[in-house]
Amino acid sequence: MAEAPAQKQSPQNSQSAKPLAQKSLRDAVVLGGNRIPFARAGGAYAGISNQDMLTATLEGLVARFGLQEELVGEVAGGAVLKLASDLNLTRESVLGTPLDARTPAIDISKACATGLETVVHISNRIQLGQIDSGIACGVDSASDSPIEVTPRLRRLLHRLNSAKTALDRAKVLTALRPSDLAPVPPANAEARTGMSMGEHQAITADAWGITRQAQDELALASHQNLAAAYDRGFLDDLVTGYRGLGRDQNLRADSSLEKLGKLKPVFGVKNPAIAEPTMTAGNSTPLTDGASSVLISTREWADQHGFAPLARVVDTRVAAVDFVHGEEGLLMAPAYAVPELLDANGLALADVDLWEIHEAFASTVLATLAAWESEEFCREKLGRDGALGAIDRATLNVTGSSLAAGHPFAATGGRIVATLAKLLHERARETGRVQRGVISVCAAGGQGTVALLESDGK
């Protein structure tokens, strides 16, 4: 419920002469989530828009938590591949659900970290006392990505629009060339380097000596872990079937090292400096369609509505690296943000019970881990006394990650947050101990967002 508006004070009672009291922070807790199964691009959701998927996902969350007619504090959402007409994508999606039509919404954008940033936004608002409840969500469609006109045609059309006379319009039209009419699909490359994310990551993988074998093993583990999670019913209250899809379309429960080993490298093959390209379609995430959502609130709001908090959003950090001239790998920002997050909360690597490192590519996860194990990296780049150390690999992406589920860019953060919150809660109950988990998401533009979640199992 939204907070009641503050009582207006008469001028006589004005407190303006005194500084206003600082409010104390409140806990932001994750109550659960809902997503649709992720589909491969051009697959089950071809012809379905971002708004379609986001609306369906929010409807599923509303149904799961009985939020019909509820005035939620705010819904934060976003899409990476976004049509210009979708400027209010989240608000429009909210209006299509049974939520109170007065529910405010905001669109947020930060490439692949969009989804996690919506969680950061909602939990910050809750902690600061600005709202009591909120929904973080995200969606992306690679099947229905925006296709634009060329910059030249755009400028000509604007000039045509402002032309006053028929002669002026004719002049504009004579400047038109056939090549101006070619449609422009979204660029699959970093603007400043002309190289795709995969090509960038191939450089990082090569620099860290990440082997093909290690990448294929990580990919296989992702598929096996996600398949096992589905099999044991873990995803039953996290995923709602959509358009005939019950599980993520990319999931290959029967994948094997042999099958993965047969795939040809696709990234790094155009780079003559990489002697042995290792990144294949099997150990890289495919283009995917999907949406996810997470319900977050104060403990009081959860209590009032009869929901058990799964985990608390303890803290978050962001970082960016200068990849433009090759000083650092494009997707290495989380390798800097996570140590900062742990330091800020007085934790060591070993204090983290579960790790969720977004599998943009298997080699991204492995290069991040290698960096923390590297004395040189931790000394020179992080300015530490020595290596952070190695994580227990049994705590990494235990119910699979993007390699198996797929990665509809802005939907990945919500998928991971809901999954980790439920995992931490489950384990805290099993062990009777507080469980902590770290989420690490890399993003285009050399960016990263990371988060720390904690559950006491209560």
Place this chain on the structure above:
Amino acid sequence: MSESIKDLGDVPSFPAVYAAALTRRPGAKRAADLPEITHRVRSVRIDPERAAAFDHLMGGPATELVHPGVLHVLAFPVSLSLMARTDFPAPLLGLVHLKNSVLQHRPVRVGESVDVECRVRNLAPHRKGRTFEAVTTILAKDGQIVATDVSTYLAKGSEGAGPETRRRQEQSPSSGKYGPAPGRSGGKAGFTPPAPTARWALDAGTGRRYAEVSGDANPIHMSALSARLFGFPKAIAHGMYTASRAFTESRPDLSRPLQWDVSFDAPVLLPSAVLVRYEDDPVTDSTHCVGWQSARSGKPARRHFTVDVTALV
């Protein structure tokens, strides 16, 4: 100084200069030395729209401070008009652009009006002919020099070559303005390509788009068909396009005095994928860039250019 100044009413148009060069009477006598004359255009306004189009083509944001490449294209027709003089010791259409060096003393704002002065100097023997420098000085209203742009050209052929040799040069496939510089193709010099940090996917329209913002519509850049008329197998990217793009991508601070040095090697045939590497040197406050064509089907990698951008203060 016996130097004289010729004031031009306005920056000449490229087509007019090229037409003059093409229709030159074959028997007209060429001087042995460079003309001691300055071609000058006063109060040339740097058109903000044109500067923005230039910035956008280079992949950068439209800046209030002018990209030095904009000053180069602003002055280029003026220096061309000097080199197109009938008594100029070398034919305009056979010149090869070897190097370019810009020293920018202070930033120039879009919309500012500047004086452009062009002269030529330092005719020197080269194993493939002769080189000389076209020097452009950009002056502010108060007479202060704001930028100096030195272009080094190679005029192929032996010194004092007769008219017959010259005619052959003008028609020879390898004698275009940015034609392959003999012995400078990088491969021969044992060029070992480094690891790339960027890749340029240059399509067949690259030359046409640069011609649009620079005005330099030399047929060798416009299309494969027009380039073939001048003996090139394909259209060739403007050297100053590659140099200007590398300048933008080196992330210079345009508010500081700077030096921009370019050395051209093998021409970039269009379409083409050019591999590029940038190296920042925080000690000298400079960025070094090299662009090349990767090795393929037995051919060694060929260096296209090296660019150095240095902040001076």
